[in-house]
Amino acid sequence: MVTNIRTEESYEVLWGAIPYPAFKISFDNKIADANVAAETYCLNSIKQIKLKSINVCFGENSIVLSIINQARETLVSVSIYDVDVLWPSKLHSAHDIVATPINNSSNDILLMFHPHGISKKIDQSLSHQSAARSVTGMASMLAHEIRNPLAGISGAAQLLITNISDDDKELLGIIQTEVSRIGTLVDRFEVFGDKSPLNNCPINLHTILNQATKIARVGYAKDIKIKEIYDPSLPFAKGDPDLLIQLFQNLLKNAAEAVPLLNGQIVIETAFRQGIKINLGSYSKESLPLQVSVIDNGIGVPEQIRDDIYEPFVTSKATGSGLGLSLVSKIISDHGGVIEYSRVKNRTVFSVLLPVWVSNQREKI
Secondary structure (H helix, E strand, O other), X not given: OHHHHHHHHHHHHHHHHOOOXXXXXXXXXXXXXXXXXXHHHHOOOHHHHOOOEHHHHHOOOOHHHHHHHHHHHHOOOEEEEXXXXXXXOOXXXXXXXXXXXXXXXXXXXXXXXXXXXXXXXXXXXXXXXXXXXXXXXXXXXXXHHHXXXXXXXXXXXXXXXXXXXXXXXXXXXXXXXXXXXXHHHHHHHHHHHOOOOOOOEEEOHHHHHHHHHHHHHHOOOOOOEEEEEOOOXXXXXXXXXXXXXXXXXXXXXXXXXXXXXXXXXXXXXXEEOOOOEEEEEOOEEEEOOEEEXXXXXXOOOOHHHHHHOOOOOOOOOOOOOOOHHHHHHHHHHHOOOEEEEEEEOOEEEXXXXXXXXXXXXXXXX
């Protein structure tokens, strides 16, 4: 009897420790049990999840039901990759799905959902962040070398303006306008050379997002409907408030420029997402459970540049500098986070994953 109790306790510990959504599917294709990660994924308690039919959850013709039946018939694990899954009240999300028979007699199936390609996305994001950092080395030098001649040109133009004809003043005005424009570009470029340490502190992300949204609503997004879907239980993030406001301002401005002139919509959504960790080296990892998604109904990023959108000077805009998303990537990199781009139900989604504020700051394993 003691052995059985210990076995059950071990099972519960292992079941709860699985970082991805996992479900036990009964012989009649209903959810018999679910782990803690499944609660977070489904935005429902285990009590509410239990006894739901697979058909109700994933649709009558869902491929999820197909692999469950296949695993039950063949008595071997069945895996499918890059599958769009929609749980009621959630956005579509891509997963790798594994269905495994629990034993030969009960016809029960263990169903697990692995977030699709998260390691690939993290590697890709880190690669883009490295590209952004490659600009850092020359940013300060270029800013210095460009500012000196610009100051000379601007000063000379000021001296000339009192000694030239009205016709020439128009040409001089063009020179001054262009000098100002280049100076503004240098200001933006110089941000990459900023190596000052972050002002890390506990941050309420909703306060940051409210401030960024308020600025957007009175400025570049004043004619665009902005909807906020916030998880009220979200813990504090770790970061620099000024930089995070700049980060979300850039994402909101990109979204505002991408939506159609009529019926433009932006959704800002926050969620707690378990199971995402990034290696920090020295046998330590940091969890990135805080997710902020900026969603718009624009046409999205052109296919040919999707893998390079965080690279400096890559842009699909005719008048864009290609530094906005590169700066976003740098800020997220400095915060130890990750950014993901995806297209979901004809919507563009930029999701930022950030660490939680903890006194220890790092999770030792």
